[in-house]
Amino acid sequence: MASERPPIACLGAGRMGRGIAVGFAYAGHAVALVDAKPRPPEAFAALERDALAEIGDALRTLAELGLFDPAHAEALLARVRVVPEAAAAEALHAAAVVFEGVPEILDLKREALARASARMAPGAILASTTSTILVDDLSPAVADPSRFLNAHWLNPAYIVPLVEVSPGRATASDTLARLNALLESIGKVPVTCAASPGFIVPRLQTLAMNEAARMVEEGVASAEEIDRAVRYGFGFRFGVLGMLEFIDWGGGDILYHASRYLTGALGHERYRAPEVIERNMREGRIGLRTGQGFLDYSGRDIDSYRRQRLGALVERLRAEGLAKPPVLPD
Incomplete structure (x- = not known):
């Protein structure tokens, strides 16, 4: 400049x-x-x-x-x-x-x-x-x-x-x-990002917002309860862990099996996992447990990494006023 x-x-x-x-x-x-x-x-x-x-x-x-x-x-x-x-x-x-x-x-x-x-x-x-x-x-x-x-x-x-x-x-x-x-x-x-319709965030949030509206339509929960779940669950975690990082954190195998179940139980292909999830399963790229997933964890101090992420989640708890002291024995 x-x-x-x-x-x-x-x-x-x-x-x-x-x-x-x-x-x-x-x-x-x-x-x-x-x-x-x-x-x-x-x-x-x-x-x-x-x-x-x-x-x-x-x-x-x-x-x-x-x-x-x-x-x-x-x-x-x-x-x-x-x-x-x-x-x-x-x-x-x-x-x-x-x-x-x-x-x-x-x-x-x-x-x-x-x-x-x-x-x-x-x-x-x-x-x-x-x-x-x-x-x-x-x-x-x-x-x-x-x-x-x-x-x-x-x-x-x-x-x-x-x-x-x-x-x-x-x-x-x-x-x-x-x-x-x-x-x-x-x-x-x-x-x-590549020149692709919806860029990154609009493409992700369009799916999430439509699914939230669909759950109201189906009577799964009220709008208030769904938004509460988003603020204190969905958004709480993804404000600290990126979405692909979160797949690695829990394990790509969990997403693989959850996708198969939801596709059958809800009868819609929108829950089907993409090929990259199945390929990662075949190649053993499960995430933290194997050192490879969407991200590369080789050479990283996993315990230190976990503590750092958990510390960030605790800070989110404090910001929400939900970090309560333990109930100690008398």
């Missing part, structure tokens, strides 16, 4: 652009929130007021929650400016990275990306925040696809650490490395 805290532009002044603006302003960057379409002056003034009010509210909320002194909220807000479409060329040319966040309509995105890429400085990075459209379906509209990729943020963008970064066939390795470094510098956790 050209400087320690390079200027950022968000193309599109909607929820995603505003959330990204909060995150970068919080981390010390100047941010131009660029309106993606021309508006009469009074309409733009209303948009500007609304955007800055929402960004200011988000910053003040973070202060009230203890992340920083509330006296600094206005100074952080002052790092963000809302730019009309008529002044977009200057704002886009000044930015080291531009995040596109216009509505999820292919032709609309292509048009916005084409205009933006033509106005940007040589070497600047252009990233679409699309949650549905693959990078290679958008890159033909971009002036230099080597500096273009997807960066999928999860709402609220200024709180959730994860950003799913998806390079295209033409994306330069330096572009990916620079964007990941920038994201890490503001406290985000970038994860690189």
Whole structure:
């Protein structure tokens, strides 16, 4: 990057652009929130007021929650400016990275990306925040696809650490490395994934959310009870152990047999284990017990690793107010 805290532009002044603006302003960057379409002056003034009010509210909320002194909220807000479409060329040319966040309509995105890429400085990075459209379906509209990729943020963008970064066939390795470094510098956790529908989290959560809704529909439990089970069981563990790490922790054989049972008992192929689970079974890649699973545990101090993970789970107990002292003998 050209400087320690390079200027950022968000193309599109909607929820995603505003959330990204909060995150970068919080981390010390100047941010131009660029309106993606021309508006009469009074309409733009209303948009500007609304955007800055929402960004200011988000910053003040973070202060009230203890992340920083509330006296600094206005100074952080002052790092963000809302730019009309008529002044977009200057704002886009000044930015080291531009995040596109216009509505999820292919032709609309292509048009916005084409205009933006033509106005940007040589070497600047252009990233679409699309949650549905693959990078290679958008890159033909971009002036230099080597500096273009997807960066999928999860709402609220200024709180959730994860950003799913998806390079295209033409994306330069330096572009990916620079964007990941920038994201890490503001406290985000970038994860690189192939250009695939649903990326990682949306693909996982779509299955989980549909199954939760299906259990309500089938009368398995109430919505309240299912959500309680998610918070104190499903989410409790996966907040510490990654999902594939958890398979290894318990053993891939447990998932293999559970999948076979649920497929038969519930009569649906959605519970069938993928081939990789069966292959791991055949090859003895069960997980912690064999030293190999989805992850490689060879050479690792397993006892120390288990204690570290259990310690993290205990911290989650404390955070939930559920870490009770033992009942000691009289």
